[in-house]
Amino acid sequence: EAGVVQSPRYKIIEKKQPVAFWCNPISGHNTLYWYRQNLGQGPELLIRYENEEAVDDSQLPKDRFSAERLKGVDSTLKIQPAELGDSAVYLCASSRRAGGGNEQFFGPGTRLTVL
Amino acid sequence: QQQVKQSPQSLIVQKGGISIINCAYENTAFDYFPWYQQFPGKGPALLIAIRPDVSEKKEGRFTISFNKSAKQFSLHIMDSQPGDSATYFCAASIVYGNTGKLIFGQGTTLQVKP
Numbered sequence: 001e002a003g004v005v006q007s008p009r010y011k012i013i014e015k016k017q018p019v020a021f022w023c024n025p026i027s028g029h030n031t032l033y034w035y036r037q038n039l040g041q042g043p044e045l046l047i048r049y050e051n052e053e054a055v056d057d058s059q060l061p062k063d064r065f066s067a068e069r070l071k072g073v074d075s076t077l078k079i080q081p082a083e084l085g086d087s088a089v090y091l092c093a094s095s096r097r098a099g100g101g102n103e104q105f106f107g108p109g110t111r112l113t114v115l
Numbered sequence: 116q117q118q119v120k121q122s123p124q125s126l127i128v129q130k131g132g133i134s135i136i137n138c139a140y141e142n143t144a145f146d147y148f149p150w151y152q153q154f155p156g157k158g159p160a161l162l163i164a165i166r167p168d169v170s171e172k173k174e175g176r177f178t179i180s181f182n183k184s185a186k187q188f189s190l191h192i193m194d195s196q197p198g199d200s201a202t203y204f205c206a207a208s209i210v211y212g213n214t215g216k217l218i219f220g221q222g223t224t225l226q227v228k229p
Contacts, residue, residue, distance in 0.1 A: 098215050
């Protein structure tokens with residue numbers, strides 16, 4: 001089966017500019033996650049979707065970050081405006097169903113550099 | 116209490132040697148402990164996972180040892196190979212409660228020298 005697809009793979013922007021990341025999860029996976037991975041650190045969850053519903057966005061900086069998952073398939077994560085501290089790899093993951101024991105499959109990530 | 120602490124930060128092992136990475140947690144509600152392997156430019160991929168009802172799980176050259184009373188678990192890579200050179204992350208989550216939220220350790224960069 002095809003893996004999680006993310007685009008773009010790399011993005012360089014000036015601070016205060018907007019940026020968007022796109023994710024296509026594995027077919028049939030109802031649960032979708034967005035993580036942020038800072039350099040030299042483990043991934044940290046930003047938001048989790050069950051189908052099209054955001055069920056855990058407690059770690060999402062809502063003043064500048066937004067996300068959507070229309071029709072419960074593809075998802076977009078947006079930052080507006082971007083700050084220097086937003087430089088990181090943004091990972092999308094999906095799992096067949098919710099629950100802590102279900103394997104999460106990660107995409108390759110989008111490496112964001114904010115200048 | 117949500118943290119997972121991982122050590123060492125980096126590790127160099129000779130080919131054929133044993134690589135050992137350790138993790139510790141505080142939240143006793145955690146009951147699923149996966150290890151992820153990440154190569155440069157790739158997303159993390161599940162390597163092996165354990166539930167706290169067993170003390171050890173082995174899959175090929177990879178073994179997880181789990182100590183519930185000490186709230187610690189470790190990854191052992193036997194007969195380490197240069198292809199194992201990657202960053203390894205331990206993680207923890209709660210199976211029931213329907214969150215699926217993984218708490219990751221800080222990562223260990225493993226280099227296996229030929």
